[in-house]
Structures are given as C-alpha cells and as structure tokens.
Amino acid sequence: MSDLIYFEDVRIGQTHRFGHYVVTAEEIIEYARQFDPQSFHVDEEAAKQSMFGGLIASGWHTGAMFIRMINDHAIPSAATTGAIGFDDLKWLKPVRPGDILSVETRVTEKIDSPNRRGTGTVKIESRVLDQRDEAVMTLTSLVLYRRRSR
Amino acid sequence: MKYFEDVRPGELDTLGSHTFTEAEIIAFARKYDPQPFHIDPEAAKGTMFGGLIASGWHTCAIMMRMTADTIRRNQLATTGSPGVDSCRWLKPVRPGDTLTGRSQVLEAWPSRSKPFGFVRSRIELLNQRGEIVLSLVGLSMYRRRESPA
Numbered sequence: 001m002s003d004l005i006y007f008e009d010v011r012i013g014q015t016h017r018f019g020h021y022v023v024t025a026e027e028i029i030e031y032a033r034q035f036d037p038q039s040f041h042v043d044e045e046a047a048k049q050s051m052f053g054g055l056i057a058s059g060w061h062t063g064a065m066f067i068r069m070i071n072d073h074a075i076p077s078a079a080t081t082g083a084i085g086f087d088d089l090k091w092l093k094p095v096r097p098g099d100i101l102s103v104e105t106r107v108t109e110k111i112d113s114p115n116r117r118g119t120g121t122v123k124i125e126s127r128v129l130d131q132r133d134e135a136v137m138t139l140t141s142l143v144l145y146r147r148r149s150r
Numbered sequence: 151m152k153y154f155e156d157v158r159p160g161e162l163d164t165l166g167s168h169t170f171t172e173a174e175i176i177a178f179a180r181k182y183d184p185q186p187f188h189i190d191p192e193a194a195k196g197t198m199f200g201g202l203i204a205s206g207w208h209t210c211a212i213m214m215r216m217t218a219d220t221i222r223r224n225q226l227a228t229t230g231s232p233g234v235d236s237c238r239w240l241k242p243v244r245p246g247d248t249l250t251g252r253s254q255v256l257e258a259w260p261s262r263s264k265p266f267g268f269v270r271s272r273i274e275l276l277n278q279r280g281e282i283v284l285s286l287v288g289l290s291m292y293r294r295r296e297s298p299a
Binding site: 038060064065075088 | 178181182183184185187198205206207210211212214215218221229230231232233234235236237238239
C-alpha cells in the first residue's frame with residue numbers, strides 16, 4: 001500500500017484521462033424512474049417530442065457515471081477519505097443512449113485543512129467527455145487526501 | 151402552471167421527505183460508488199465514519215427525486231438545469247435517516263435569447279435531528295408564460 005498517493009504526493013497541474021462508460025437507454029430509464037422521472041428521461045416517445053429530440057440521461061445520472069469511473073480508475077491508487085462536495089458543475093451537452101463517456105482530471109489547488117488534522121483538500125477539475133471528445137459535464141471536486149504519517 | 155414570471159426571489163418551498171434504507175444505500179453504491187463505507191456494513195465500522203453511509207451522489211439523487219416530485223405537484227414550468235454553483239455534503243447520511251428538503255429562490259433573470267428564464271435556488275436537506283446534511287446552490291430554467299409549450 002506504500003505506493004498510494006497521499007496529500008504530499010499530489011502535484012498541481014497533474015492530469016489523468018481514463019474511463020470507458022457505455023450509456024444505454026435501459027440504464028438511463030432505470031436511473032430516471034427511481035430518481036428523476038421527467039418525461040425526457042423515462043419515455044422515449046415523449047422525449048422525441050421534447051426540446052431534446054430524444055431520450056437523454058438525467059444530469060445527476062451523468063454525475064453517478066462520473067463517480068463510477070472515478071471509483072474504477074482513480075480511487076484505488078489515492079489515499080482519499082471522500083469528497084466534501086463540488087463547485088461549478090455544468091451540464092454542457094445532453095448524454096444520449098450509445099454515448100461512450102470518459103473522464104479527464106486536472107489538479108488545480110491544494111489547501112491545508114487546519115481543522116481536519118491528518119488530511120488536506122485537493123481541488124480537482126474534471127471534464128466528462130463523450131466519444132467525440134466533447135465535454136458533456138464539468139465540475140470542480142473538493143477531495144480529502146490523507147497525509148503521510150510521520 | 152407556474153412560469154418564470156411567477157417566480158419570486160425569497161420564496162420558500164418544501165420538498166417532501168425520504169427515509170434511507172441500508173438496502174438502497176448499498177444498491178446505489180454497488181452500481182455507482184462502491185467504496186467500502188458505502189457497500190459493506192462490517193468494513194464501514196472500521197472507517198472514520200463508524201458505519202455505513204450513503205454516497206453523496208445518492209443523496210443528490212434523492213434531492214433530485216424530491217425536486218422532480220415538487221415540479222409535478224406544483225406544476226412548475228421547468229425545462230431542466232444548466233448546472234450547480236456549489237454542493238456540500240456536510241454530514242453523513244446513515245440507514246434509517248429521514249431527510250426533508252427545503253428550497254429558497256435566491257434570484258431570477260430572463261434569458262436574453264431564449265423563451266425562458268433562469269432561477270438560482272438554495273436547496274437544503276435536513277436529517278431528523280434538524281442537521282443540514284446537503285447544501286446546494288443550483289440553477290434551473292423556467293419557461294416564460296408567452297412561450298410555446
């Protein structure tokens with residue numbers, strides 16, 4: 001476990017690109033029936049008549065797919081204890097069935113957390129990209145990293 | 151129908167409530183956020199959280215469900231959201247917690263080019279002890295009264 005990335009190891013400007021999430025109509029509808037049952041997320045026929053011209057994923061579903069890719073590719077190597085939240089989330093483009101999503105992350109800031117001993121906060125800008133490399137969602141996460149014990 | 155013109159800065163609304171079960175916390179996290187403290191009650195006991203907690207993205211999903219139910223109940227002429235200014239997960243959400251939601255309109259302004267307006271709101275989810283577990287400031291779009299449906 002010694003090759004985990006701790007707060008001290010994080011470098012501003014570091015970028016990573018990973019993930020290959022195939023979006024299906026079934027999953028869009030399954031998520032939306034439970035959490036966001038607006039017609040353009042759950043009903044293919046009604047979605048065709050909407051301003052979107054077809055079924056699109058709930059923006060919060062795109063967020064969930066984003067955190068799955070973070071789980072599969074970033075969390076295993078990082079000494080994180082979770083995130084306290086995020087800023088500046090933008091849903092830039094509809095996500096549709098057949099889209100293939102990936103993630104590009106960039107470290108923008110490291111913040112000492114005097115009242116959270118043993119951890120520091122890392123600001124990470126993420127872009128969720130589709131198969132045309134167009135950003136469908138961007139956000140800045142506030143992630144807690146453990147410090148190396150001395 | 152409640153259109154953009156009917157939205158007033160400062161107005162408050164309630165968003166209903168939801169009780170989290172252990173089964174749904176684990177089901178969501180297995181699919182989207184499979185960290186030990188979200189999917190494994192035994193492993194979660196040994197973490198800094200002292201037990202199973204919901205994924206923050208699950209709490210956001212429940213917030214969305216409360217919002218979608220409110221849109222339907224109050225017949226709000228919303229057409230989606232361009233984004234969220236800030237979101238903070240302030241307290242862990244645990245099995246058995248009952249969250250209630252409230253929202254307040256912070257500001258509203260018309261789009262220059264499209265037949266809708268933007269509304270910025272603060273949404274908070276509180277647990278059964280009155281502690282704020284989620285605080286979010288987000289945007290939504292409302293159709294204007296004169297716009298085509």
